[in-house]
Amino acid sequence: QVQLVQSGAEVKKPGASVKVSCKASGNTFTRHFMHWVRQAPGQGLEWMAIINPSGDRANYAQKFQGRVTMTRDTSTSTVHMELNSLRSEDTAVYYCASHYYDSTGYPIPFQHWGQGTLVTVSS
């Protein structure tokens, strides 16, 4: 089993950057691909980014290309998501989540989620 614990709430001004962390525990984490998903107040889920287990390949939703960076520190089992040029529309709860491949090679999507981190962007 994998448990994901995220960093605390953040308040930022428009134009600033925010970096959210997600620390994993559990001996299978090294096989997990990590993702970031966000949810604006009263809105749906929005997939943002994915990073592979070794941390050398990340992919981002078109909407966030050039503004988001996802990194992975394998030594501390932690992933980070940095979002730049913040605007009020970025106010949301940000979740990390993981997927892995089962013994037959099929992907198992988000069984594991972090508790969520509220990022508020306000002047």
Added chain:
Amino acid sequence: DIQMTQSPSTLSASVGDRVTITCRASQSISRWLAWYQQKPGKAPKLLIYKASSLESGVPSRFSGSGSGTEFTLTISSLQPDDFATYYCQQYNSYSWTFGQGTNVEIK
């Protein structure tokens, strides 16, 4: 990115009703589709993956079907604990997307 369209956006139903939610993909995703349940203030919970595989611990009244571009989530007999928002998600590519959600509310 692949677009996912859910219908309806809101569904009013009573305990014991059979409920069906539909999800359509903008291009074929084979069977790489998941369904999640979310309650207010909580992270989503995985219900179904690979279109029809029931996640461990999820009640058997939940079922999924479909392939290609058309998928459904069915709740055979709605229970009080099932009033929530449901999302489909495609994971066919290295860029994943969610549907916009279906809110199942008490009639």
